Amino acid sequence: MSQALTVLPVIFWGVIVLSVLVFAHEAGHFLCARISGVRVTEFFLGLPCRFHLSKRSRTRGTEYGITPILLGGYTRICGMSGSGNEYLAPILAGVQKHGRVAVEELATEVGCTLDEAYEALAILVDWASVEPYYNPELGEYEHQDRWPQAFQTVARDSNLLTIYDAGHNLDHADSYAAGTPQPLADDNAEAFFETERSHTYQGASFPRRLLMLFGGPLASFLTGALLIVIALSVLGMDAARNVNVVGTITEGSPAAAAGLQPGDVLSVVDGTETSDFNSLAAAISDASRDGEPFEITYERNGETYTTTIVPDGSGYIGITAPIERLRMPVQDALAFTFEYSAQVIDFAVRLFIPTQTMEVMNNASSVVGISVMASEAAAAGPAQLVLLAAAVSLSLAFMNLIPIPPLDGGKILIEIIGAIRRKPVSVRAQNIVSMAGLAFFVLLFVVALQNDITRLMG
Known part of the structure; x- marks a missing residue:
């Protein structure tokens, strides 16, 4: 339990x-x-x-x-997957003409195999251009593990816009219900297909595709920056004050035995004057070194007192500095954001330097390590939890920009290569590179998980 x-x-x-x-x-x-x-x-x-x-x-x-x-x-x-099927335009036109049509009939009309028809229809469903029709009389139902035998049109307005398109008006009297025959724009199958494709990722311009891919890392960076500002500038962090004042007293310690209390100002330790906690700690360490009792002069409520400390051999007398909540200026919090971002970028770069790869991997943490750190941060206070979340968010932002599929950075690289070659990188090549990248990150996860388990067990 x-x-x-x-x-x-x-x-x-x-x-x-x-x-x-x-x-x-x-x-x-x-x-x-x-x-x-x-x-x-x-x-x-x-x-x-x-x-x-x-x-x-x-x-x-x-x-x-x-x-x-x-x-x-x-x-x-819509349209994140490939769209290289040559039957897309005629099959889309066929569904528009019939309203609801069996795949077998559609394949016969278009002159393709049943598999090619299903492949094209799957792409068009992903585009939200058509939708599957599950016939209960055939025992078909939504979420079944195979496509149904028929597909149908989606609801469109008089301008053939779907509910997913900006500016649609499906309440207009001339709108078309799902599953009903619908016209083609300008009665041109290719033109209608290109219009539909323009509403998808594949049909977007190169700058818009890059914007969509950069959107995730950008959001993670902005989230991290916002969380850092909240943690450091709004919530604030507890920090020890460098003053010669007692913050807390450890029960049963030499300081407690000598009658010292929180708030006492320790001005002289064994003849040495102190002005801050650093000089106070140094003076106590020096006075305790020989193990002999020594005197401390302190102020309490405007009165000056002297007491004798009997060291216990630890070099400490059982006092801590007072704690105060510090709130950093917003500009300093943002500067910290960029400093941490630089560290994450350095980590990512060193991951691909052969002489440093294993060192970097051995310092990595998996979801298990992050969960443990999150639990510890939550126990320490809201500011610590928010700051940890900020660090993870910034890591998510920049690690996702590593140019290896299936990360966002890998997809961006594929888009840039396609733009330079003036033709898209083949789906087969993308899949091969993505599988290799996935294998690399599985290895990284296993090593990070092993690191976390070793730390927890140790």
Whole structure:
């Protein structure tokens, strides 16, 4: 039972800190996608799960919600996956023409295989251009582990805008209901397809794609900076005052036995005058060295007294400096933000210097270590917890910019390479690089987890 009570706060604070920070990171991607005019179908606190609580926005269609897997968050931006299927335009046109159509019939019309039709439809569903139709008479149901046998149109207004598009008006009398035949813009399948693609990540311009990818790290950086200002400038941090005044007395210590009390001003120690706590500590250390009793002169309530200290051999007499709450100017807190950011960048750079890689990895912490630190910080006070969250958020910002897929920095690198080559990097090449990057970060996680376990056991 006692072990469970020890572990529960670690899990609780780890989940809280990581969920909030990852959610803020995803919010950056979400807002930048919105600014870029790209469709966003989901924005959730927690990892994807079929069991969730959610509400759909009536103005932009995005489903906002929370899942029981509170280990971060996610945003579903349309068109993040590849769109190289050659049958996308005719299949989209076919669904528009029929309103609701069986995949087998659609494949026959277009002249492609059933697998190619399903592949194209899956991409169009991801774009929110069409939607699956689950027929209960065939035993089909939403969230089943396979696609249904038919797909249908989505609701559109008279300008063929969906609920996810800015400026739509689905309440207009000329709007089209889901599952009904709908026209093509200018009766041109290719033009309608390109219009739909323009509402997705793949169809966005190069600067807008970079904005969406940078959005997450930028949000994490701003979150970290805000948390540092809150911790250091609003909440403030406890710090020892460098004055020759007693803050606390340890019970049973030489100072307690001599009758000293908190608030006493210790002006002379064994003949040595003191003006601050540093000189006070040095004088006490010198006076205690030979183990002989010595006198301390102190002031209390305007009166001067002298008492005798009998050392116990430890070199300390059992007093601490008084504590005060210090609040840093905002500009100094922001300067601290950039100083810590420089340390994170240095850590990331040294990770890829062969002679320093293992040293850096041996100092890394996993989610377990972060959870333990969060629990300890929460016990120390709100300012310490907020400051730790700020450090994690800044780390999340800059570590995500490492140019290795599947991190944001890796995706940015792929976009830049595609722009230089004037054609997108193939999906196959992206998948290969992403798998290699994922393997590297799995290794890093295992090493960090081992570090955390070693620290906890030691």
